[in-house]
Amino acid sequence: xxxxxxxxxxxxxxxxxxxxxxxxxxxxxxxxxxxxxxxxxxxxxxxxxxxxxxxxxxxxxxxxxxxxxxxxxxxxxxxxxxxxxxxxxxxxxxxxxxxxxxxxxxxxxxxxxxxxxxxxxxxxxxxxxxxxxxxxxxxxxxxxx
Amino acid sequence: xxxxxxxxxxxxxxxxxxxxxxxxxxxxxxxxxxxxxxxxxxxxxxxxxxxxxxxxxxxxxxxxxxxxxxxxxxxxxxxxxxxxxxxxxxxxxxxxxxxxxxxxxxxxxxxxxxxxxxxxxxxxxxxxxxxxxxxxxxxxxxxxxx
Numbered sequence: 001x002x003x004x005x006x007x008x009x010x011x012x013x014x015x016x017x018x019x020x021x022x023x024x025x026x027x028x029x030x031x032x033x034x035x036x037x038x039x040x041x042x043x044x045x046x047x048x049x050x051x052x053x054x055x056x057x058x059x060x061x062x063x064x065x066x067x068x069x070x071x072x073x074x075x076x077x078x079x080x081x082x083x084x085x086x087x088x089x090x091x092x093x094x095x096x097x098x099x100x101x102x103x104x105x106x107x108x109x110x111x112x113x114x115x116x117x118x119x120x121x122x123x124x125x126x127x128x129x130x131x132x133x134x135x136x137x138x139x140x141x142x143x144x145x
Numbered sequence: 146x147x148x149x150x151x152x153x154x155x156x157x158x159x160x161x162x163x164x165x166x167x168x169x170x171x172x173x174x175x176x177x178x179x180x181x182x183x184x185x186x187x188x189x190x191x192x193x194x195x196x197x198x199x200x201x202x203x204x205x206x207x208x209x210x211x212x213x214x215x216x217x218x219x220x221x222x223x224x225x226x227x228x229x230x231x232x233x234x235x236x237x238x239x240x241x242x243x244x245x246x247x248x249x250x251x252x253x254x255x256x257x258x259x260x261x262x263x264x265x266x267x268x269x270x271x272x273x274x275x276x277x278x279x280x281x282x283x284x285x286x287x288x289x290x291x
Contacts, residue, residue, distance in 0.1 A: 119149060
């Protein structure tokens with residue numbers, strides 16, 4: 001069984017842009033949250049999986065980055081991507097990390113297991129003092145099928 | 146880079162779609178709320194739909210889409226899969242039959258309307274002639290999220 005293209009787009013719009021999916025159950029359909037709020041992007045030194053949490057970065061200066069569910073993501077077909085650059089804190093001192101993966105999370109607290117989506121980075125990123133990790137516009141791709 | 150849904154989120158999304166359960170924590174603490182439960186509607190096809198194409202819904206005599214409640218009574222959701230919790234029994238075929246090849250889960254109950262959200266092929270074609278009553282046994286209609 002496969003989801004229809006139009007429904008995939010609708011679900012992405014619900015998750016990332018808080019747009020209701022009309023017609024499911026009644027005309028109002030699957031409703032958005034009362035406030036759009038944010039999703040939070042995190043970086044990992046050990047890749048998560050569908051079932052496992054992985055290990056989140058903890059370099060000095062690191063924090064999850066909020067992305068608004070109101071214009072923060074671009075939805076096209078079965079793809080969601082970041083509408084603006086996502087810039088993490090600059091690595092300041094002490095421990096360094098090698099980032100290998102990312103997650104999209106419900107909340108902002110580092111280390112909390114509340115990811116809804118995960119993915120591997122296209123190449124590892126060594127984060128040493130002075131480095132500022134960033135996803136350029138459109139670099140964070142989520143595909144559903 | 147591309148992402149993959151976490152197992153728990155796959156289950157939450159299926160519960161939201163098929164059982165009208167809220168998905169807490171998205172946007173705010175309440176998250177995506179439950180709405181009016183209503184029903185989803187199962188349809189049968191003589192030409193398979195695709196992700197983008199409507200296909201051809203059957204029109205055998207007496208055929209109608211079947212409503213399945215968006216609740217635990219209608220659908221069972223476990224670990225990334227939703228399936229029918231009770232048998233889904235279509236109307237018995239009258240004069241004019243058909244050969245069924247596919248099915249869809251739709252938003253509404255009106256035959257021929259292009260409002261599918263999921264589609265699939267039958268494990269084998271079903272020839273429906275006078276007196277035949279198509280049915281999905283309990284658990285026979287499965288939707289997987291991955």
